[in-house]
Amino acid sequence: TFTYPLLGNYGIIPGISESSSVHPRGVVCKQHMAFPDHRQSVGSIHDLLVAHNIPGIEGVDTRALTRRVREHGTLLCVFGPLERLEEMEVILSEITPPDKEDLVAEVTCERPVLLNPGARDEKGAQLPRLAAIDCGIKHNILRELCSRFEVVWCPATMPMEEITRDWSPDAIFASNGPGDPAHSGAATDARRTLASAVRLGMPVMGICLGHQLMGLAAGLRTYKLRYGHRGSNQPVMDLETGRVYITSQNHGFAVEDPVKGMLAPHPSGTCSEESENVLGADFKVRHVNSNDGTVEGLDLLDKPAFTVQFHPESCPGPHDASPLFDRFQDMVNQYLDSSKPEIASRGES
Numbered sequence: 001t002f003t004y005p006l007l008g009n010y011g012i013i014p015g016i017s018e019s020s021s022v023h024p025r026g027v028v029c030k031q032h033m034a035f036p037d038h039r040q041s042v043g044s045i046h047d048l049l050v051a052h053n054i055p056g057i058e059g060v061d062t063r064a065l066t067r068r069v070r071e072h073g074t075l076l077c078v079f080g081p082l083e084r085l086e087e088m089e090v091i092l093s094e095i096t097p098p099d100k101e102d103l104v105a106e107v108t109c110e111r112p113v114l115l116n117p118g119a120r121d122e123k124g125a126q127l128p129r130l131a132a133i134d135c136g137i138k139h140n141i142l143r144e145l146c147s148r149f150e151v152v153w154c155p156a157t158m159p160m161e162e163i164t165r166d167w168s169p170d171a172i173f174a175s176n177g178p179g180d181p182a183h184s185g186a187a188t189d190a191r192r193t194l195a196s197a198v199r200l201g202m203p204v205m206g207i208c209l210g211h212q213l214m215g216l217a218a219g220l221r222t223y224k225l226r227y228g229h230r231g232s233n234q235p236v237m238d239l240e241t242g243r244v245y246i247t248s249q250n251h252g253f254a255v256e257d258p259v260k261g262m263l264a265p266h267p268s269g270t271c272s273e274e275s276e277n278v279l280g281a282d283f284k285v286r287h288v289n290s291n292d293g294t295v296e297g298l299d300l301l302d303k304p305a306f307t308v309q310f311h312p313e314s315c316p317g318p319h320d321a322s323p324l325f326d327r328f329q330d331m332v333n334q335y336l337d338s339s340k341p342e343i344a345s346r347g348e349s
Contacts, residue, residue, distance in 0.1 A: 001028040003066045007058075008045035011036025018138045018315060022048065023107055023178075026079060027056040028065070055080070070227050073266055074098060074252075099224075099270070102185030103178040104209070107136040108156040112167065115142065119150040126150070128332050131169035133158075133190050135177030135209045140315035144322075145173060148329045156186040160196035171332045172197040174210030176311065181212035181222045181253055182272035191217050198279045198305050203335045205328040206307035208251055214298060214307040215255030216272060218283050223262045223271035225294070228252035229309075232317035235290035236297070236310055244290055247310035248317030254309070255295045257285065264292040279303070304331045 007029040027049060036044055049056045057079045069075055076095045078088045119127045130149035132142065135156045145151045152167045156177070163169060174194050181187055187209070195217040197204050206214045212222050229249040236245045256262045262271060279300065287297030287308060297308040306328075312321035 001060075001062050001065055001069075002030075003062050005030040005062075006033060007031065008033040008036060010038045011041025012043045012045070012048050013038065013040045014042055018140060020139075022052040022054050023136075024054065027054060028060050028062060028079070029056070029058050030060060030062050032056070032058045073224070073268055098178075099180045099183075101179065102183060102187075104135045104156050104183070104186035104190065107178060108134045108186060109153055110155065112155065112158060112163075113153045114167075115151045115153055116146045117150065119146065128170040128336060129168065130171045130173055130332070131163050131167060132173045133175060133193055133210070135175045135187065135190050135213075137175035137177075138311075138313060138315065140313040141173075141175060141207065144313050144325045148325060149332070156190040158193070159189070160193045160200075163193065169202075170336060171203040171205075171328075173328075174204070174206040174213055174307075176208030176210065178209075180224075180270075181209055181216060187213065195278050198281060198300065198303055201303065201335075201339075203328065203332045204300075204303075204305035204307075205324075205331075207313075208249075208309060208311060211298065211307035211309045212251075212253055212255055214279075214305075215295070216275065217277070217279050218298065218300075219275055219277035220258060220295075221256045221262065221272045221274060222253050223256060224266040224268060225252055225254050226264050226266045229289065229294075232314070234310065236287050236321075237290050238287055238297075240286060245310075245320040246318045247296075247312075247321050248314045249310045251309065255298070257293075257295050258283075260293070263294045281305075304335045306331075 032045055034044055074097065076092060076097060078092045080088050121127055127150045129152065130145060131152045131154050132145055133154055133156055142151065152169060154163055174190060179187065191213040194204060194213050216222055229251055232248040234247045234249040236247045281303040282301045283298050284301060285295050286299040286306065289296050296310060299306045308324060310321060312324040
């Protein structure tokens with residue numbers, strides 16, 4: 001559901017999509033722009049949805065709908081032709097709540113792919129190899145990573161043993177993604193991979209869901225927020241420097257504060273079970289949301305690893321936090337300088 005009253009006034013522009021497909025099962029909006037006003041547009045939102053066999057509906061007061069969702073949480077719904085009302089009522093009664101579905105398994109890639117084989121820096125030196133765990137990764141994250149690493153794009157279900165055996169990465173990255181981070185399916189598989197990499201001492205970075213998976217592996221609970229953090233103007237404070245970043249966010253779950261517990265929780269009390277720290281390392285809270293104080297980033301102590309809840313790649317959105325990719329690059333280089341003086345020549349797997 002889109003709360004902004006106009007949808008699609010720029011239309012569909014080739015080459016700027018942040019995903020390989022259209023993942024929503026339906027689109028609800030107030031007003032759809034049938035005739036986009038952009039010189040590079042090749043079609044409307046309607047054309048895109050038809051091409052992907054996704055239904056849509058307009059003329060809905062989506063701001064009123066948003067107020068209801070904010071107060072009551074995720075609401076199940078269906079829409080369709082009025083003459084099929086009885087059929088829709090049956091479908092609604094049988095729908096599984098999205099938090100219970102293995103959404104990461106639905107959006108992850110099917111097989112590992114080496115995106116930029118033999119990638120080198122401006123001096124001709126081979127770049128470190130990074131395994132990007134795809135829990136629903138945005139394409140601009142891959143662009144940012146490919147400018148700094150040789151990137152293997154890996155399914156969320158791929159175990160660490162297989163990744164190291166087949167690809168020999170120097171570092172691990174865990175992406176954003178949908179759904180409950182404590183789901184027992186592909187999200188838990190990705191969490192195990194992340195924890196294994198940390199225990200091996202490898203550099204690790206996580207974004208959004210990747211941050212939540214690290215929190216779970218650190219023994220913290222994840223929980224549903226009352227309102228969630230949406231949009232491109234979320235203020236986040238770096239507790240180490242005191243600087244506030246304006247960030248892009250889109251998540252409904254958070255990691256509990258190790259001291260203050262679950263801040264701004266949903267009245268339903270939805271949260272993960274208590275668990276132990278399986279990282280073999282302690283941690284500290286590095287970033288917090290300036291509005292509600294919720295945890296926005298973790299630094300692992302004595303390990304080359306950190307996570308953030310927000311999106312430093314933005315696209316669209318503010319670029320305040322984009323230097324975090326540089327921080328991770330420096331972390332990987334320092335790790336290699338101390339443990340692997342030279343990256344061995346690799347063949348393509």
